[in-house]
Amino acid sequence: MAYEIESAKLAMESGYRLDEKDTDILRALQRNARLTNKELAAMVHLSTTPTYERVKRLERLGFIKQYATILDANLLNKGFAVFCSVKLRRLNSDMALAFCEMIKQIPEVTECYNISGSFDYLLRIQAPDMKYYQQFLLNVIGRHENIASIESTFVMEEVKHEYSVSV
Numbered sequence: 001m002a003y004e005i006e007s008a009k010l011a012m013e014s015g016y017r018l019d020e021k022d023t024d025i026l027r028a029l030q031r032n033a034r035l036t037n038k039e040l041a042a043m044v045h046l047s048t049t050p051t052y053e054r055v056k057r058l059e060r061l062g063f064i065k066q067y068a069t070i071l072d073a074n075l076l077n078k079g080f081a082v083f084c085s086v087k088l089r090r091l092n093s094d095m096a097l098a099f100c101e102m103i104k105q106i107p108e109v110t111e112c113y114n115i116s117g118s119f120d121y122l123l124r125i126q127a128p129d130m131k132y133y134q135q136f137l138l139n140v141i142g143r144h145e146n147i148a149s150i151e152s153t154f155v156m157e158e159v160k161h162e163y164s165v166s167v
Contacts, residue, residue: 014061016057016061018063018167021044021046021054022054022058022063023167024043024044025040025044025051025054025055025058026058026063026064026167027167028040028043028044029055029064029067030163030164030165030167031164033067033068037051037052037055040055068163070163073126077128078108078126078127078128079126079128080126080127080128080129080130080132080133080154080155081124081125081126081127081154081155081158082124082125082127082133082152082153082154082155083122083123083124083125083152083153083155084122084123084124084125084137084141084150084151084152084153085115085118085119085121085122085123085150085151085152085153086099086119086120086121086122086123086141086147086149086150087118087119087120087147087148087149087150088120088121088146088147088148089146089147089148090146091120095146096114096120098146099121099144099146099147100112100114102144103121103123106140106141108125108126108127108136108140109123109124109125110124110125110126111123111124112124119149119151123141130154133152137150137152
């Protein structure tokens with residue numbers, strides 16, 4: 001999180017504004033991060049050196065956070081998706097930090113958001129099946145002493161799951 005804040009500050013402080021070539025590069029890399037610099041340069045109609053320099057600048061300023069491989073959860077027997085809403089008994093900075101640090105250590109939790117409303121956090125959990133999730137809830141998440149309530153919402157069908165950001 002500190003890296004994300006520092007990157008955002010750097011981009012804002014530098015006053016750097018994305019131009020059309022930058023957004024073309026970001027769109028192309030979101031579709032396929034394995035493009036070679038030569039392939040990317042051809043797609044955005046630049047030569048290789050300026051393309052390389054732009055990509056490095058976009059990385060340095062934090063517009064590009066990381067490159068990743070997207071796996072098929074079903075093929076890995078982790079296709080049972082659950083959104084888990086969590087309310088803490090008390091919410092202060094120490095308790096929130098302790099909860100977040102615990103969550104960061106749990107591989108089944110693939111996303112965690114601090115939210116407003118009736119709950120404090122929304123988790124996305126990937127599990128093999130309902131039985132596994134039940135045991136996970138009782139023996140992992142449920143062990144945190146500051147949890148007041150948990151509500152689970154089970155995904156029946158994934159209609160849309162985008163990893164990209166509209167640019």
